[in-house]
Amino acid sequence: MNRTDRLYAIREELRRAGPRGRTAEQLATTFEISVRTVKRDISALQQAGFPIWARTGRIGGYVVDPSATLPPVNFTAPEAAALAAAIAAHHGQPFDQQARAALVKVLAVMDPQARHQVDTLTERIWIDHTEPTAPRHRKAIERALQERKVLSLHYRNRNDELSTRRVDPQFLAYTEAHWYLVAHCQDRNAIRWFRLDRIDRATLTTRPARDLPVDSLGTPPATAASVRTRAAL
Numbered sequence: 001m002n003r004t005d006r007l008y009a010i011r012e013e014l015r016r017a018g019p020r021g022r023t024a025e026q027l028a029t030t031f032e033i034s035v036r037t038v039k040r041d042i043s044a045l046q047q048a049g050f051p052i053w054a055r056t057g058r059i060g061g062y063v064v065d066p067s068a069t070l071p072p073v074n075f076t077a078p079e080a081a082a083l084a085a086a087i088a089a090h091h092g093q094p095f096d097q098q099a100r101a102a103l104v105k106v107l108a109v110m111d112p113q114a115r116h117q118v119d120t121l122t123e124r125i126w127i128d129h130t131e132p133t134a135p136r137h138r139k140a141i142e143r144a145l146q147e148r149k150v151l152s153l154h155y156r157n158r159n160d161e162l163s164t165r166r167v168d169p170q171f172l173a174y175t176e177a178h179w180y181l182v183a184h185c186q187d188r189n190a191i192r193w194f195r196l197d198r199i200d201r202a203t204l205t206t207r208p209a210r211d212l213p214v215d216s217l218g219t220p221p222a223t224a225a226s227v228r229t230r231a232a233l
Helices: 003-020 024-031 035-047 077-089 096-108 112-122 138-147
Strands: 052-054 062-064 149-156 162-175 178-185 190-195 199-208
Touching (some): 003 035, 003 062, 003 096, 035 052, 077 112, 138 149, 138 199
Antiparallel strands (some): 052 062, 149 162, 149 199, 162 178
C-alpha cells in the first residue's frame, strides 16, 4: 500500500471507529507499519485539515472530531472532481491551504465507489503548477483579512524602492495575472493596491483594522466579480 492510499485508509478507519477511536499501536498493527510511521501519518492528515485529535488518559488514542466533520452529502464525482481541479489550479495562492482542507472533508464523507470515480476522473485532469505569485507571507495576510487586524508591510514598488506601511486590509483582488491586497494605507491615508509578490514581509499586529464598505472602494472592472458564495446559490 502506497502512502496516499494508506492515509486515506487510516482516515476511514478512524471514521468507522467513531468515539472509540484507535490507538497508535492498533493502527500500526492494522496497517503493518511502525508506531512512528502512524504518528507521522496522523500529523500529515491533521496538517491537511482532517479533524483528528489525540485523546489522553488510560485508553488514549486518536479520535475524529464529530463536530468538525460533514454530514452525508450528495456530491457527484464530477462535482468533487471540479472542486479538486479548481483547488489544484489555485495552488500557492491565497487561502489555498484552507481550500485543500475543505476538499479533504468532502472526500472523506463520500462513499468508496464515488471516491473511486473521483480518483479516476481527476487522473485525467492535468494542471501545470507554475510558481505561485503569492509571497511566503500570505498566511499573515489571510489572518489579517479574517480577523480584521492591521498589517505591517515591507513593500517594494515598481522601481524596487522599499517602504514600510501600516495598512487596514480590505480585500484581495486578482487581475492582470497578479494578486493584490487592496488596503487603506495609514501612512498615505488612501486606498492602495499592493501586489502580493512585491511584499517582502507581512506582520500581523494586534490592532483592529478600519473597516470600509466594499462599495466605497471603487467600481471593479466589468469583467470582475467577487467570489461571494451567495451568488452561486
